[in-house]
Every structure is written in C-alpha cells, then in structure tokens.
Amino acid sequence: MSELETAQKPSNPAVWNDPKYRALFFQTALIVGLVYFLYSVVNNTLSNMEARGISTGFAFLTEKAGFGILQSLIQFNEDSSYGRTFLVGLMNTGLVAVLGIFLATLLGFGMGVARLSSNWLIAKLATVYIEIFRNIPLLLQIFFWYFAVLAGLPSPRNSMSLGAGIEFNIRGLYLPGPIPESGFSITVIAFIIGFIAMLFMRRWAHKRQDETGQQFPVGWVTLGLLIGFPFFVFLLSGMPMGIEYPVLTGFNFSGGIALVPELLALVLALTIYTGAFIAETVRAGILAVDHGQTEASLALGLKRSQLMKLVIIPQAMRVIIPPLTSQYLNLTKNSSLATAIGYPDLVNVFMGTTLNQTGQAIEITAMTMAVYLTASLLISSLMNWYNKKMALVER
C-alpha cells in the first residue's frame, strides 16, 4: 500500500540528484576552474615577462624593421616598419593561397572526373595519382620540389628558354610582364561594362527561361562579354600595352614578372597535395547523385551534355561544396609551411623574423592567429549560409 501512495505523489528528488542543481553545480565548477586557469596563466605570463624585461603593447609596429624580404607585392625596403612586414607577409600568404586554390581546383576536378572515367587506363592513372600524393606528408613534398627538383635547374647564365620570352632557371621562373600605356584604361572600362552587362543578361535569360522555356546560350555570351568585348576595344584603341621581356643583366634576369623558386615549389606542392583531396571530394559528390537521376533524365530525352550540366552537376555541387571549402581552408593554413623553405609568408616573416627581432611573442602570435582565425570563421560562416541556401527543400 505504501508503495502505491508514494508512486502517486510526484516526489522531489534529493538536491544532489536534481538535474537542475547538478547542471548548475557542474557549470559553476567549470567556470571557477577556467577562471582560475586563465588567471594563473595571465599572472605567470606577466611576471615572466617582467622578469625578462619584455614590454607589452603594439608600439613596435611603427619601429623600423631593418631587414629585407625576398619577395613583396607592395613596396618594401629596410627602412619600412614592422607593421609593414605584417602586410607583406599577409599579402604573400594571400598570393600563395589564391594561386594554390585556383590550380588545385582545376587539378582536383580533372582528376576526380578522370577517376570515374569509363576509360580504364585514365581511371587507374587518376587513382594512382590520388593514392600516392594523398599519403605523403606535404612538408616532404615541398622539400622534394624545392631541394631535389628546382635546385637542379641551370644557373641564370644557362637559363632554359621556354619560348615566348619565358626563362626558367635556379633563380626562378621569369615571365614577360605587361606594361599598360596611356589609353589602357578604356579597356578596363570596357571590361567593367561587359561585367555589368553580363549580370543583366544572366538575369534576363533566367527570367526568359522561366517564362517561355527557351534556353539562351548563357555561357558563350558571358565569354564574349567578359573577354571578347574588352579585347575588341583593346584592339580598336590601338593596343596600348607594352611587353617587358626578362633580360639577363649581370648574374640574374631583370624585368618582367619573376616568380621565386620558393613560391614555385610551394604552389606546386600545395596544388598536387590538395588536388588529390579535392579529387576524392569531387568523386564522392558525383557518386552521391542517385543513378535514378541519370536514368530519369535520359528518359526525359536529355542529351548526355545536358544531363551533366542540368542534372548531375547541380546536385553533386551540393555535396561537394562543404568539403571543398574546408580543403581551401586547409590549403590556406598549410601555406604556412612556407617557412620551412624560406618563402616570406605571414608565419615566416612576421612570426619568424619580426618576432625574433622584437621579442613581442604575445602580440605577434595573437595577430597571426587572428588572421587565420578570421579567415576560417569567415569562410565557414559563408559556407553555412551557402549550405542553407542550397539545402534540399523537403515537404
């Protein structure tokens, strides 16, 4: 009887068994522990820095750096400030990331599609490429390209001429550089007009297809507006563009665009390494589209080319984009391995040389990490937005 009575009344659990109080207790313990940990770390850091005579603050950023940098996209010399070394490093990291992402995407998509090819030989070659380069550490690949391959190139005096004014030697790859003359701005304006026209054309074509079902050759017209139209204007305005060829002066080439071997090795290794991962992502994305989709579109009478463009790729992209973005992020973070071969990226210049010269470990580490954190948080929030936009709308 007593059992029944107690069962009918909802009993209050003891305080130590009440989930509400438990949660409160555990979280308070967590906060207290965390605060104590942070407090002791800050305290230790301050007293350690005092003992070593390190001053804090960002005043060092305006001081004169006094060292040169191998490659810089902006004006930099030994009189520039430490703050400017940060900018130089940041832009060099950006350069490697952009080049690497562009090339790795091309290679990765090509290899991913090749691995699914009906051609046995092509599929096997792509598999061999992926399995070899995915399983070798990136740093080792960078060393291999830099020390074993690029270091074996001839000296500037015996430089390899690859035609069209391109020179390739141990000091790097030299390309002819364009020099815009007066009147080139017309071409730039033409490009901008073409770009705006393209946006309007795409909108109009989309609307027309929705209303009438007729397709418009969007791809070709885009190509014409973005490249053909500016090129036509360029020809009409009398080709206001000079070309500067690299010339051997003394021990080295000057003029044109010079790509240092450090940059070449880094971009090559990043492209080949990340390309293998992107290829797997692309393959997984294409395989994720149900075979019924292919059969259904063939039953509707779509051509093979339309089938890929209108049915398979849009659905595969939904699967591919999220891991693809994380591969792009990985590539950007991996570009920090530049420091191992001396390419002046953010980590090498700022967290390396500048830190060693100034000793401002806390500030410099915080700034460097902030750059990478901002980039990755920004890109991942963009990706989440895209995911939401592209997610399947289910009933």
Place this chain on the structure above:
Amino acid sequence: MSVNHVKGPDLPPPNSEVGIAGWMKKNLFSSYANGFMSLVAILLIVLLVPPLIDWAFWSATWTGETRADCDQDGGACWVFIANRIDQIMYGFYPAELHWRPNLTGLGLIALTIPFFIKSFKYKNWLGAFILIVYPFIAYVLIHGGSFGLEVVSTTKWGGLMLTLILSAVGIVASLPIGILLALGRRSKMPMFKSVCIMYIEFWRGIPLITVLFMASVMLPLFFPEGSDFDKLLRALIGITMFQSAYMAEVVRGGLQAIPKGQYEAAEALGLNYPKSMGLIILPQALKLVIPGIVNTFIALFKDTTLVLIIGLFDLLAIINLALTDSDWLGFDDEGYVFAAFVFWVFCFAMSRYSIALEAKLHTGHKR
C-alpha cells in the same frame, strides 16, 4: 496440338567482344575521344615509368660502403640510405641501447596479436592495458631512469622512432579528449557547450605550425618560472591539443547520426548519462565514424613532420640532416624518395585497414 521448340545451341559471342581485344575495345577505345586519351595515357606511362624503374632498381647501387661506390652510373644510390639507416631509425639514440626501443616495439606488436585471435576473450582488458598502462612501460623502457636503466634524454630521440612515438602518443591522447569535447559540444549545459565550441573552433582555425611555434615560444611564459618543459613534451602538448579538436568534430558527426530513439531508449532503461553514453551511444557512434577517425590518424601521422620546424629530429628532419653531410652531398632524390616511401607505406596501410575495418563492422543492411 503443341509444337515442341528445341533450343539450338548458344552462339559464341563475336571475337571483338571477348578476350583481350573485347576488353580493350570496351575499356580503352570505346570512342574516338576515349581512344585518343588512352594513347596519351600510354605515352605518358612509357615516358615516365621505365626511366623511374631503371633509376630506382636496375641502374641503382645497392651494395657498398662509401660514396665512391656510388658514382658508377645514373641510377639511385641506396648505399646513402644504408649508410645512415641507424640514424634514420633511431636518431641519436645510443647504438648499444637500441634494444630498448626495439623491445618496446616488439612488445606492442606481441600485445596486438591476440586481437586477431577470434576466441580470445579479454580483448577489452588488453586494449585498456595497451592504451593506459603500456605507454608508461614504453616510457620507462625508452627514456630509462628507473630499474637500473640508463637515462637517454629526449634530445637524443629521433628518426622513425620519434615519428612513431609522436603519432602514437598523439593518437592515444587525442581520441579520449576528442570524445569528451564532442560530448561537451552536444551537452545541454550552455557553459560546457560554449567552452567546447570555442576550444574546437580555435584549434581548427589556426595552422599547426603556429601551434608548434606557440608551444615552443609561449608555453614557457604561461607557467611559473622554473617549470621547465621538455621540447618533445611541448610538441606533444601542441599536437594533442590541435588534433583533439579535429577528432571532436569527427566524433560529433557520429553522435549526430545516432537516431534520437537510441538516446530515449537508454534513458527509458534508467541508465544514467555515463552509462547511456558508454554502453549505448558511443559504441554505435564510434563505429560509424571509424573511417573519419583513421583519416584523422593519418593526418596526424603526416603532420608529425612539422616538428622539424621547432628543432626535433623526426624521420624527415634526419633525412634533411643527412643531406647536408659534406661527404654525401647531392643525394636529395634518394633521401626524399626513401622518406616518402616510408610515410606512404604507413599511411596507405592505415587507409586500407580502415576500409577493411569498416566492412567488418558493418552490421546493418548493405545496399
């Protein structure tokens, strides 16, 4: 009245559809474009593979002692590797004490054998022993300092031995931390959740190299003066912190894939949180994400090469060091190809193992 149809014998398939010719027609030359690509691929293989094989095997020098034995022909000179094999395996570990890391490795291999014996009943206990007790035994054996073993300081550790130690410790330490972080991220308590999210996103957002820099430059600043950290320990802390964040995301994927009914059923059975997680949810979730976990291990194994930047001599750093030996200049190809081969064998084996394990553990319905 019925007509009896007698089936005639099957005609053999046309010659162009079977055998090598048929296979080639179907897989290599099904269309003009395909045929062209096949020819390009064949050309590529003919241009690349025979010279490579010739360099690595036929023209290579396999025997000899000194550099003079190498300069005969254009092939690879593996004498360079053979000459350095002790350093490549053990770093600067004293040669007369090599039996200690050897014993540690053999012990580990011997302990894993029972896992492949189906009738062995105490696999869980053995696993716990390997993961919890054996690291201490290994430390005592390799580092020494007790039981009358001579101390070998961590600065002398190197080569493949160091690479394996770094990855083994990283793996053993980052998995449990990663599981805790993943559980924390899915916790209903807001403080735990936000602390775990911050930790995970922070470590995932920065490159490992900055973590290692931080571990070597800033860690000494964070702790009271006089507390001296071993360089290897700093690298291990950095790698574990970094990798546990990635592990947490992998495990979270598994936790999210478990249907809600499993959580509710565990609660309905009256299991408390540790029991429902440990007995119901985690075994299923971890099984789901085994490929992801092994991929994280592979990434960690490859990432251990980065410790050369803070001055530890892992396999790659030892090869780099050997390449700067003035008696043996110009053997970069051999050195890097050998290192790449060693790393590749480990990583490839791990990825194949994960595929096999996935197939073995797949108890559901396979399409």
